[in-house]
Amino acid sequence: MPAAVVASPSPSSSAERHEYRPVFTGSGREYFRIWIVNLCLSMVSLGAYTAWAKVRRMQYFYRNTQLAGAVFDFHGEPLTIFKGRLLAVVLLLLYHYAFGFSKIFGIVVVVFLLGFLPWMLRGALRFSLRNSSYRGLRFDFSGGVLDAYLTYWPVLMLFLLPPVLLAIDANDIWLAWLGLFYFAWPWMHGRLRAYQHRHLRYGTADSRYTLAPKRFFRPYFYALLLGFAAILVGGIITGLVLVSSRDLLGDTQLQALLAMCAALLFAYLIYLFSIPYLQARIFNMAWNHTDFAHLKIYSELPAPGYIALLAKNTILTIFTLGLYRPFGVVHAWRYRLRHMRIETSTGFAHWQGSGKASNLAQAAGEGVADAHIIDLSW
């Protein structure tokens, strides 16, 4: 595909306001080749190469994202990321085997994780943002350490407490109380997002974020409804199938098993419908309420379209044993960009750089966060 000259449209202005739409210039075919070779190298190196692969991936997606004639970029050092990932593996092993040795050891590990993870997750955000740039100016994250603990602790408790309670043979009452806390998850998610978006910085400019955490309850509620609707439809179909084939299947045990398979299918339906819905809504909400002085961000991802796209990605990825994944990732990225726009009354020329040294190593934080515990992609 021939490269177009500065593909994004010239600013449509009405005296003061310039509107820019980001454009993605990459392709699934090109990314597939990058992806497959990097995957192979990662396997040969028993995972060591994943740090280099990640840098290449970030650079591919950032440099192919064009806005107002310039592109984004990623500057992370692979070696730094690699060290972070080693640390992440150690922490994971500790967490995995914590209670295998003794209760005391397990509790020590949990306390350690609770004590360090918020700090590391904040470090991950700083690393990610400080190594991202646009027009030569770096981004940054200005969230404080105390805020990090207040934001991440409730979430970590939800994840780390259940094994602790099980290990110390706590009363079922405790587990029930913990269960109640899961209902507060949308609010916690809202707080997580607020922490990330409220402290963005581009050059010397700070972001503003105006979305209250409790607003997350609504999309979760609708996502749940959507999930139930999917299960209802699936349940009706399964019921019809079971009833009509009852003669063939006389055995109640077999019917019970089919019900189990159906349950798995329903869980999968929730994954296919509710989660993309939730992602689209939250993405829109979070970005629509994030802005900088003289620059507004708009995100209008349509939920039905996004659900259809991710469903198609998932199904094709399964049928191709994973080979379709790079295409799916490209399509999703492009889709999200296509439904965003930036409005600025002053253009980009006036933004000032912070002049800070740009290669601070917050590696430890980056490795852990990237590993698995919390997804910080935005």
Add this chain to the structure above:
Amino acid sequence: MIAAHYFDGKNGQMHPVQLVLAHGKLHLHGTTIGSTIDKHVLLHQVQLAEPFANAPCVLNMADGSRCEIAASQDKRALLQALQYHPGKIEKLQQHWQGALAAVVLMVALLFAAKQFGVPWLAELIAQQVPLSLEQKLGQEELKALDKHLFEPSRASTQLQQDAQQMLAKVTPKESRMPLRLVFRKSTLVGPNAFALPDGSILITDAMLDFISQKQPAMTANQREMLAAVLAHEIGHLQARHSLKSTIAASLFAAVSWSMLGDFSSIAAAAPTLLLEMEFSREMETAADDYAWGLLQQQGIPPQRLIEVFLLLEKLDNRKVGSKVPHWMRSSADYLSTHPAYRERVGHLEQRRQ
């Protein structure tokens, strides 16, 4: 002359410039409203980022400024002027053959890892684990099982004595640890027997009832069948299978997670599960072989092992109907928790010839 956009790294202003590369130097110059750029940089202080097909070429300069070159002809001219040669990895990425070779190599590596790498590593690690740790693991496991699954046994003293006798008969001299029988009752689990890492062999009341056909005492044949089951479990203990399978499971998970971490989501779990099942199948066959040899050595006809499997299968079929494949049956009895028993019966029959 190459057209580019220059960003000085101090503000967001985009400066259209022309690039000239000559004599080891890069010269940028351009004029826009209110500013003139005239800059000389040594070429070896300029870094060219890895080029992508449709993204602009990027030149990063030591002072934090950068150039973006977007137009195709300008990109080509730039790469030529810089005498750019794609590195090995970049070459691989640009050609389908490279990608294809990568896929084939990937599959071969996965296979090698499964067949040789993981079992060998699991063996190596298992050798480092001290016996005391195994004892501890076994005790913890029994505690957990007693808490959630088992009640004290209601089997008759006679049956328990029969079982103890057969254990004594079948315990090899070279046993790695003292063996003992643990009797438990469970309504959820059917006839079953399994070994715990500390040398305890747990037998359910249902298994005792099954072998004795609900009679108060076992016949000689039935005792020998029980001995066969015990011998099989001893085989697992001698080879430290439960420890190795724990290690192998962790290795499989670690390998697939580290390799596929960026690249896959739920799909990574499925192959891991399959690999684990395959691994445990091999362990079962190994335990069968050991049991066969041990039974012969202790003077018990080894075909009792085959007989007890076939009887268990008959019991299973009566309960569920033979059309249902074993892996779908919800009962947790001996056969469904011991995979591929039919192949193992075939394998044992061959040994008999």
